Amino acid sequence: xxxxxxxxxxxIIMDGNGRWAKLRNLPRSAGHKIxxxxxxxxxxxxxxxxxQYLTVYAFSTENWKRPKEEVQALMxxxxxxxxxxxxxxEQKIQVRFIGDLSGLDEExxxxxxxxxxxxxxxxxxxxxxALNYGGRDEIVHAMRxxxxxxxxxxxxxxxxxxxxxxxxxxxxxxxxxxxxIRPSGEYRLSNFLIWQSAYAECVFMDQVLWPxxxxxxxxxxxxxxxxxxRRFGGV
Ligand code: IPE
Ligand code: IPE
Ligand code: MG
Numbered sequence: 001x002x003x004x005x006x007x008x009x010x011x012i013i014m015d016g017n018g019r020w021a022k023l024r025n026l027p028r029s030a031g032h033k034i035x036x037x038x039x040x041x042x043x044x045x046x047x048x049x050x051x052q053y054l055t056v057y058a059f060s061t062e063n064w065k066r067p068k069e070e071v072q073a074l075m076x077x078x079x080x081x082x083x084x085x086x087x088x089x090e091q092k093i094q095v096r097f098i099g100d101l102s103g104l105d106e107e108x109x110x111x112x113x114x115x116x117x118x119x120x121x122x123x124x125x126x127x128x129x130a131l132n133y134g135g136r137d138e139i140v141h142a143m144r145x146x147x148x149x150x151x152x153x154x155x156x157x158x159x160x161x162x163x164x165x166x167x168x169x170x171x172x173x174x175x176x177x178x179x180x181i182r183p184s185g186e187y188r189l190s191n192f193l194i195w196q197s198a199y200a201e202c203v204f205m206d207q208v209l210w211p212x213x214x215x216x217x218x219x220x221x222x223x224x225x226x227x228x229x230r231r232f233g234g235v
Contacts, residue, residue, distance in 0.1 A: 005226035007178035009053035010046065011193050011200070014039060016184030016209030029073040034211035036081040045215050047091050047125040053174055054127050057192050058082060061100065061134030075108065082129050083111050085118055092124035098170035099133030100141070128171065135194030142168035171196055181221045183208045201228045 014035055021031030039056065046054045059074060066074075088095050097112045104112070112131075145168045149155035155164065166172065176196045180189070185206035189197065203221045 002226070003050060006050065006222065007201075007225055008051075009055070009175050009177045009179075009196075010051055011055045011057070011177040011180040011197070012042070013057045013180065013182040013186075013190065013192055014210045014213075015057075015182055015186060015190075017211055019184065020209040020211040028070055029077075031209075031211055032074055032077055036077055038211055038213050039081060040084070040087060041215070042213065042218060043087070043093070043125075043127060044091065045218060047093060051125055053177075054125060055098070055130060055171070055177065055193065056128070057130045057133065057190075059099075059131050059133070060191055061103075061132055061137050062191065075105070078131065079108060079111065082131065083115050085115050088115070088119050088122070088127070092122040093119060094122045094124060094126045095119040096126065096128050096170075097131055098128045098138075099131045100137055101132065103132045126174065128174075130192070133170070133192075135189070135191045137191075138170050139165075139195055141170075165195070169195060176200070179203065179221070179225045181205065181218075183210050183213050183217070199230070199232055201225050201230065 017031030017035040018028040019031070020034070021028050024030075039058075043054065043056075058078065063074075064071060082097075087093070095115055097116065101109055101112060142165055146155065146160060146164065150157055150160075166176075171193075176198065177193050177200045180192070180197055180200050180202045182188075182202070183205045185204070187204045189202075193200070203224050205217065205221065208217050
């Protein structure tokens with residue numbers, strides 16, 4: 001793959017775990033478990049091929065609507081795999097958790113803070129893990145900060161521009177997402193990076209569920225991306 005045509009920032013909606021399990025008469029949590037392994041492989045692969053920013057959607061602000069047992073199983077799994085700090089340490093990956101972390105239980109919040117601290121001086125790929133994340137919720141948070149900064153006299157309302165909003169999102173300091181990949185045959189963003197994806201290319205893959213996603217599928221999405229003609233409104 002030509003480095004030039006690689007997206008700088010990739011977003012992945014890791015979807016289809018439940019259907020994968022159902023097809024095999026397994027509980028949904030079995031799909032999430034395999035999905036966690038795939039997460040590890042794909043993070044490693046993206047780092048290897050030189051992706052600079054990767055954002056993965058692990059749990060949305062809407063996913064609390066699921067049965068209590070499934071939410072609990074997911075939270076337990078997050079403790080195990082999202083916080084598997086050795087993987088990040090070995091590969092010098094800079095990890096940031098994005099989302100409303102205050103909605104997570106205290107222990108998980110502490111583990112997240114530790115994980116972020118131990119990875120903060122690395123120079124490898126930036127990995128954002130979206131946990132209790134919603135794009136609209138993120139914009140609401142940014143707006144609260146705008147209002148606060150105006151009240152504190154740090155921001156003149158006439159100086160409020162797109163950059164000022166980007167600077168207050170969870171992804172502050174990072175480039176907008178170039179490519180969004182979603183397996184599982186759903187053709188929607190489900191509240192993922194809605195501000196940052198204004199000009200993203202979307203690759204929706206209907207032949208694969210997340211637990212079956214692998215390096216080959218990733219290459220396929222990257223090839224599709226390289227073929228796209230990005231115009232950003234120009235000619
Ligand atoms: C994605 O898989 C994982 C999370 C949303 C946490 P799903 O659990 O949504 O799987 P499907 O869409 O029901 O198959
Ligand atoms: C989006 O998938 C959230 C994650 C993958 C974490 P969902 O399965 O929750 O999305 P919908 O409900 O199909 O839109
Ligand atoms: Mg789903």
